[in-house]
Amino acid sequence: QSVLTQPPSVSAAPGQKVTITCSGNSLISGKNYVSWYQHVPGRVPRLIIYDNDKRPSGIADRFSGSKSGTSATLGITGLQTGDEADYYCGTWDSSLSFGGFGGGTKLTVL
Amino acid sequence: QVQLVQSGAEVKRPGASMKVSCKTSGYPFRTYDIIWVRQAPGQGLEWMGWISPYNDNPSTKYAQRFQGRVAMTTDTSTNTAYLELRSLRSDDTAVYYCARLGFYLDSNGYSFDFWGQGTLVTVSS
Numbered sequence: 001q002s003v004l005t006q007p008p009s010v011s012a013a014p015g016q017k018v019t020i021t022c023s024g025n026s027l028i029s030g031k032n033y034v035s036w037y038q039h040v041p042g043r044v045p046r047l048i049i050y051d052n053d054k055r056p057s058g059i060a061d062r063f064s065g066s067k068s069g070t071s072a073t074l075g076i077t078g079l080q081t082g083d084e085a086d087y088y089c090g091t092w093d094s095s096l097s098f099g100g101f102g103g104g105t106k107l108t109v110l
Numbered sequence: 111q112v113q114l115v116q117s118g119a120e121v122k123r124p125g126a127s128m129k130v131s132c133k134t135s136g137y138p139f140r141t142y143d144i145i146w147v148r149q150a151p152g153q154g155l156e157w158m159g160w161i162s163p164y165n166d167n168p169s170t171k172y173a174q175r176f177q178g179r180v181a182m183t184t185d186t187s188t189n190t191a192y193l194e195l196r197s198l199r200s201d202d203t204a205v206y207y208c209a210r211l212g213f214y215l216d217s218n219g220y221s222f223d224f225w226g227q228g229t230l231v232t233v234s235s
Contacts, residue, residue, distance in 0.1 A: 002154060033219030037155075044228065045155070045207070050214065050221035088155050092211065092220040097160050097171040099145055099222075104154035 003027055003100030004089050011108040016079050020105045022072040022089030027100060034072040036065055037088045039104070045088070049074060079109050112136040114208055114226035121232045122198050130229045132191040132208035139189040140164050143211040145222060146182060146193045148204040156204075160211070161191060198233045205230050 004024040012018040028034050036049035047056055049065035052072060064075040072089055089102040117131040132144065146158040159172035163184040170182050181194040191208055205228040212223030 002156075031219075033221075035219075035221035037222070039155070044225045045209075045222075046225075047221055047223050050223070051217055051219050054214070054216065056214070056223070086154075090155075090157075090222060092222075094220065097162075097169070099157045099160065101147070101155040101157060 002103040004091065004102035006087075006089060006102035006105045008103070009106045009108065011110055012079050013110050014079050014081060017075065017077045018079060018107065019076075020074040020087050020089075020107070022074070022102050024070055024091070024100075024102075026070070027093060027098075028067070028072060028089075028091050029070045032091050032093050034065065034067050035090045035092075036063075036072075036074045037090060037101075038083075038085045039088060040085045076107070081109050083107060084109050112210070112224045114210065114224055116206075116208060116226040116229045119230040119232070121234065124199055124233055124235055126198050126233075127194060127196045128198060128202075128231050129192055129194045130206050130208075130231070132193070132226050134189045134191070134210070137210075139184075139186060144182075144184070144191040145209050145211055146191075147207045147209060147222075149207070149228075150201065150204040153204075155207075158193070158206075163191070198231075200233050203231065203233045 033051045037045045039045040052067040053065040062077045086104045092099045115133045143162040161182040162169040179196040183192045208226040209222040210224040
């Protein structure tokens, strides 16, 4: 069902750094941009990265994003227990009016 | 402030229809498109479709797997978007979200910047 591919889970200790990858086909190549969402179960998904690498106001600079070709990466440094959540990459193709998400990656802060 | 407030939880029988509302406030409704997303138990986010309320006859685009049994509509008099799904099955049990397709001043692309709180729809006999 997911149009983008993410690892199902990642884990790291508090204070460490983790990266989450997101790969896809032409949907995230070229002019399409990747966004990232933090979703704590039972709460509303929150946008944390847009346009591949930009942070909305209020999002800590511990969160970063990058994109190369048909892959994107979310980085989180200085891990905190409060960062435990499911993280999703997403994209929107304006020419097709079509969107999609990765399958989600569960982050565990050990 | 921008808000998207969804209707409450529903329980439906297989074969029935559901209709979830998403009332928006805090921004010009016609200027921003709305998408619908669902999350089934234990599953990830699934994009269902898009609606643009810009024109009097809104444009829509639906994910292929929902074609034929989904309808997205808007009411500009109440700034509300609606999701209707027909011929419900047990695997339609999910939390359904509306989200705004937004952009920032420094944006080159779009992202889903504000979300509704989610509506749990349970399909069970």
